[in-house]
Amino acid sequence: MYFPYLIAYMLAGFVISLITFVWALNAGQFKDQQRARYLPLQGETGPASARPSRFYRFKIIILFTLACSGLVSTAVVIVLIVLQNP
Amino acid sequence: MASTANEQAPSYPTAIAFCLTSTIWFAAATSFGMIAAGYLFAPDFLANIGWLHFGKARPIHVNLVLFGFVTPGLLAAGFYMIPKLLRTELFSEKLGVFTAVLWNVTMLCAIVGIGAGYSQGREYAELPWTVDLMIVVLFVLVIFNILMTIRQRKESILYVSVWYITAAVVLTGTTYGIGNVIWKPDTGALLGIPDAILLWFYGHNIFGLLLTPMGLAVAYYVLPIATRSPLYSHTLSLIGFWSLIVVYTHIGTHHLLQVPVPTYLKVIAIVDSVAMVIPVMVVLINLWFTVKGKWAEIHQDIGAKFVFAGTIYYFFVNIQGSMMSLPVVQRVTHFNNWVVGHAHIGVLGFAGVTALGGIYFLLPRITGKPIYSRFLADLQYWLVLIGITGFAIVLTIVGLIQGQAWINGETIYRVLPQIQPYYIARASLGITIMLGAYIGAYNIIRSIFFNPGATAK
Numbered sequence: 269m270y271f272p273y274l275i276a277y278m279l280a281g282f283v284i285s286l287i288t289f290v291w292a293l294n295a296g297q298f299k300d301q302q303r304a305r306y307l308p309l310q311g312e313t314g315p316a317s318a319r320p321s322r323f324y325r326f327k328i329i330i331l332f333t334l335a336c337s338g339l340v341s342t343a344v345v346i347v348l349i350v351l352q353n354p
Numbered sequence: 355m356a357s358t359a360n361e362q363a364p365s366y367p368t369a370i371a372f373c374l375t376s377t378i379w380f381a382a383a384t385s386f387g388m389i390a391a392g393y394l395f396a397p398d399f400l401a402n403i404g405w406l407h408f409g410k411a412r413p414i415h416v417n418l419v420l421f422g423f424v425t426p427g428l429l430a431a432g433f434y435m436i437p438k439l440l441r442t443e444l445f446s447e448k449l450g451v452f453t454a455v456l457w458n459v460t461m462l463c464a465i466v467g468i469g470a471g472y473s474q475g476r477e478y479a480e481l482p483w484t485v486d487l488m489i490v491v492l493f494v495l496v497i498f499n500i501l502m503t504i505r506q507r508k509e510s511i512l513y514v515s516v517w518y519i520t521a522a523v524v525l526t527g528t529t530y531g532i533g534n535v536i537w538k539p540d541t542g543a544l545l546g547i548p549d550a551i552l553l554w555f556y557g558h559n560i561f562g563l564l565l566t567p568m569g570l571a572v573a574y575y576v577l578p579i580a581t582r583s584p585l586y587s588h589t590l591s592l593i594g595f596w597s598l599i600v601v602y603t604h605i606g607t608h609h610l611l612q613v614p615v616p617t618y619l620k621v622i623a624i625v626d627s628v629a630m631v632i633p634v635m636v637v638l639i640n641l642w643f644t645v646k647g648k649w650a651e652i653h654q655d656i657g658a659k660f661v662f663a664g665t666i667y668y669f670f671v672n673i674q675g676s677m678m679s680l681p682v683v684q685r686v687t688h689f690n691n692w693v694v695g696h697a698h699i700g701v702l703g704f705a706g707v708t709a710l711g712g713i714y715f716l717l718p719r720i721t722g723k724p725i726y727s728r729f730l731a732d733l734q735y736w737l738v739l740i741g742i743t744g745f746a747i748v749l750t751i752v753g754l755i756q757g758q759a760w761i762n763g764e765t766i767y768r769v770l771p772q773i774q775p776y777y778i779a780r781a782s783l784g785i786t787i788m789l790g791a792y793i794g795a796y797n798i799i800r801s802i803f804f805n806p807g808a809t810a811k
C-alpha cells in the first residue's frame with residue numbers, strides 16, 4: 269500500500285503551495301513590480317571589481333592550442349573508428 | 355542572533371564557507387569521475403582496489419557532484435544574496451558556518467559509506483541511511499536560517515531569487531526524506547514498481563526542484579547587477595516561478611516510460627515535460643532581454659560570464675529534455691550514453707557552471723579585492739566549457755550508436771569495441787574538466803586567504 273503516503277504527500281504539497289500563493293497575493297508580493305525589477309541593483313556601487321585578464325594574448329594561444337588538440341583528438345577517433353570498421 | 359553591534363561591512367562567513375566546500379568537492383568529484391571514466395575503456399584499471407571499483411566510484415562521483423559541488427556552490431550565492439536582497443543580515447552566520455562544516459563531514463561520510471559497500475543501490479538515493487539523516491538535518495538548518503532571515507527582512511517585496519531559493523530548499527528538505535524512504539532504514543526502498551515511481555519522483559526533483567531553481571536564482575541576481583540593468587520583467591519572472599512549481603513536480607515518470615507503470619502517470623509526465631517549455635522560455639526571454647546589447651559588461655565580470663554560459667546550457671538541456679520525453683525519441687535514447695550526455699549538460703553545464711559563476715561573482719564583493727587571478731579564472735572557464743561541450747558531443751554519438759544497436763537486437767559485448775575510442779575521448783575531455791576544477795580550487799582558495807589584492811593578475 270504505497271498510495272496513501274503519496275496522496276497525503278501530494279495533498280500536503282498542494283495545500284502548502286496554495287497557502288503560500290494566497291499569502292503572497294495578500295502580502296502584496298505581486299504589486300509594485302516596477303520597483304521589484306531594481307531590487308538587485310540597490311546598494312551596488314562602482315564598477316564590477318573583477319577586471320579583464322592582462323594575459324589576453326597568452327589566453328588566445330592556450331585556447332587555440334586546446335581547440336586544435338580537441339580537433340586532432342576528434343580526427344584521431346574518427347580515423348580509428350573507420351580503420352576498425354572497414 | 356543577527357548582530358548589529360558594529361558598523362563594519364558584513365563579511366559573509368557562511369557564503370565563504372560554502373564557496374570553499376563547493377570548490378574542494380568539485381575537485382574531488384571530478385577525480386572520482388575520472389576513475390569511473392577510466393574503468394569504462396580499461397575495465398581492469400585499478401581492479402584490485404575493492405572500495406574504488408566502478409560500482410562505487412560512480413555513485414561517489416554522482417553524489418559528490420550533486421551534494422558536494424553544485425548544491426553548496428549555489429547555496430554560497432544564496433547565503434550572500436538573500437540578506438542583500440532583503441536588506442538585512444543572515445539570521446545566524448554561526449549557524450551557517452556550522453551547517454557548512456557539517457556539510458563537509460556529511461560528504462566524507464558519504465564517501466566512506468559508499469566505499470565501504472553500504473550503498474542503498476537506488477540512483478541518486480545511494481547514500482546510506484545515516485548519511486540520509488545528516489542531509490535532512492543539513493536542509494532543516496538551511497531552511498531555518500533562510501526562513502528566519504526572511505522574517506527579519508527590511509524589504510517587503512521578495513525578489514524572484516528569494517522565491518526560488520526558498521522553494522528549492524523547502525521542497526528538497528521534504529522530498530529528500532520521502533524519496534529516500536527514510537522510514538525504512540534497512541533498505542531505504544519500497545517494494546516493486548511503486549519504488550521506481552517514488553524514486554524518480556524524487557530523482558527528478560533533485561534536478562528540477564533543487565538545482566534548477568537555485569541556478570535560476572543566481573542568474574536572476576548576477577546578470578542584472580553585472581550589466582547594470584534592471585530585470586526585464588519581474589512579473590514574468592514570477593510567472594516563470596509559479597509555472598515551474600506547477601509543471602516540474604509531476605514529470606518524474608518520464609524516466610520510466612519503458613517500465614510498466616500506470617499509463618496516466620506516463621501521460622502526465624510527457625505532457626508536463628513538453629509544457630516545461632513555458633517556464634524555461636519565460637526565464638530565458640526575461641534574462642536574455644535583461645542583458646541584451648550588454649556583452650562587454652558580461653565579459654568584464656568573470657562571474658557573469660560563467661552564469662551567462664549556464665543560461666545557454668539551460669536552453670539546450672531543456673529543449674533536449676522535452677524531446678527525450680517523447681516515447682518515440684526515447685525508444686532510441688534510453689538506456690545509453692545519450693542520457694549521460696544530457697545529465698552532464700544539465701548538472702554540470704547549467705547548474706555547475708552557474709554555481710562557479712556565483713562563486714566568482716560574490717568573492718570580490720565579499721573580500722573587497724579582485725579575484726586572485728582573472729587569467730586562471732578565464733582558463734578554468736574555457737577548460738570546463740570545452741570539456742562539457744566535448745562530453746555532450748561524444749556521449750551523444752555513443753548514445754546513438756548504442757540506441758541503434760539495442761533497437762536492432764545487437765548484443766552489448768559486440769558494441770563495446772565500437773564505442774571504446776569514444777570512451778577514450780570522453781576520458782581525455784574529463785581531464786580538461788578535472789584540470790579546470792583544480793585550477794579553480796587554487797584560484798578560489800588564494801582569492802580568499804592569500805590574496806595580494808589590487809596587484810592581482
Ligand code: HEM
Pocket residue numbers: 477561562565566608609627628630631634671672673674675676677678679684687688689693696697698699700701704705
Ligand atoms: C524541460 C526540462 C527537462 C526535461 C523535460 C528533461 C527530461 C529528461 C528525461 C526524459 C530524462 C530521462 C531519459 C531516459 O532515461 O531515457 C532525463 C534524464 C536526466 N535529466 Fe533531464 N530534463 C530536463 C531538464 C534537466 C535539467 C535542467 C537537468 C539538470 C539540472 C537535468 C538532469 C537530468 C539528469 C541528471 C538525468 C539522468 C537521470 C538518470 O540517471 O537516468 N534535466 N531528463
Ligand code: HEM
Pocket residue numbers: 383384385387388390391394412415416419420423424693694697698701702703706780781783784785787788
Ligand atoms: C572529470 C570530469 C568528469 C568525468 C570524467 C565524469 C565521468 C562520469 C562517468 C564515467 C559517469 C558514469 C556514466 C555511466 O555510468 O556510463 C558519470 C555520471 C554522471 N556525472 Fe560525471 N564526470 C565528470 C564531471 C562531472 C561533473 C562536474 C558533474 C556535475 C556537475 C557530473 C555529473 C554527473 C552525473 C549527474 C552523472 C549521472 C549520469 C546518469 O546517470 O545519467 N559529472 N560521470
